[in-house]
Amino acid sequence: MPRPDEAGAQARLAVSTVIFALSPDAGAAAPSLRIPLVRRLREPGAGRWALPGGWLPVDEGLDEAAGRTLNETTGLAPTYLEQLYTFGAPDRSPDERVVSVVYWALVHSDEVERAVSDENVCWFDEDDLPELAFDHLEILEYALWRLRTKLQYSRIAHALLGEVFTMAELRGVHEAVLRTRLDPANFRRTMEASGTLVDTGQRLAGTPHRPPALYRFDTASARRGDPIHHITRTRNAS
Amino acid sequence: MPRPDEAGAQARLAVSTVIFALSPDAGAAAPSLRIPLVRRLREPGAGRWALPGGWLPVDEGLDEAAGRTLNETTGLAPTYLEQLYTFGAPDRSPDERVVSVVYWALVHSDEVERAVSDENVCWFDEDDLPELAFDHLEILEYALWRLRTKLQYSRIAHALLGEVFTMAELRGVHEAVLRTRLDPANFRRTMEASGTLVDTGQRLAGTPHRPPALYRFDTASARRGDPIHHITRTRNAS
DNA sequence: CAGCTTACAGTCATTGTGACCTGAACGCGA
């Protein structure tokens, strides 16, 4: 790292997070992706919706700042948090130069109901987004692309579900994210071959049909691939 | 983007780049990956080797700053430049808080000879690295992982070669990066099926054996995949 | 021209995957 040449004007560092969850109405219809946004109260961009975030304190790490600001503004505790990209075009904010380190997060569907529900914090459906502030729409679309891409080679769908889940629920996550129908038999075969699922032995009772098996994600087998470690928190209170 | 809560201490923003090229001794032995590093002249970390980079000016974009600092310190003009990751642990620099937006770049092998050759700018072999300053070793290893991973699903090997190349040269790039032997016939079949190569019709004369065909990369077919656009410059003078 | 090396083309077996089928297990209504 070089030495500061001058003590003059400098870009400000912000941290923002794109949060994904599934719509809780998992009853009959297919679930859809939802994203919480916060309404901006101050200029620039007052009134518009924006990604939750905040300025980076001098003594806080990037991952910690992303998790904290996300929790402070939405009350959510993510199960998956990963750095997405750093956006720093000189004109992305009208007044001053702002560089945003953007993260993306996945939260359990049952966590959504415990989230802050405010007139300034609102959940939007993936294809029913409002007008966003700054370049946040571009950021959100990039995060969506990354989620869809990573779902196909990594095993992150469990981060959108609860502790245990049925094969049909897991398939529903893939179908909702990828926006396509998947063959139940082939999906089962692929997931069982991946070795990341553990059959709990339990079965979900009360269904009008044959009770499905309940699975758990094998945390031991998930530690390969990306060398940058991702935060996979157990839920903590805000 | 929120409003500054205080005008107090703030992290400084730096931009660094991990540059990859192949060793020019493409005569007989297999080429190897080489990385240019610069010697730090000032504290902290004076005397150690570090990634080329510099502070981010207020009015310059991230991509532009990465390309400029890379060119100023090494004299290189990269053919491929992509953002890698942003490193911002609070203790990664001893004195002040520094957040580094790190890029990775590929340069043509013939570009290496035009590069600055200084006692403060030196090329190191991939497995003969010196002691690096700060967390730059961790950064470099992550960039290496990304290069190896991306080479297998994207077509970026041409960025390490010249304008035209033989199939054996292209295979040599893959073998050098992936550190493994590849079957010539299967490699040819895979590359021809990818549709990214164009036969120039010319053949490389002067070889002691059957003259190989010269290929060119099909720039039109390379525009798919990652929605974040990468800089693919034509070479420009420093 | 013999002999060598590399370029390039083709074959065969294995594997992964999409499409489809069949039986099993449950609740529900007649």
Added chain:
DNA sequence: TCGCGTTCAGGTCACAATGACTGTAAGCTG
């Protein structure tokens, strides 16, 4: 109680992709 419908769960079949291998063509050297 007994079909009956629905979903779970395990299987087969066909095709594409790929690794291992063999064969032929085209240049140079002695």
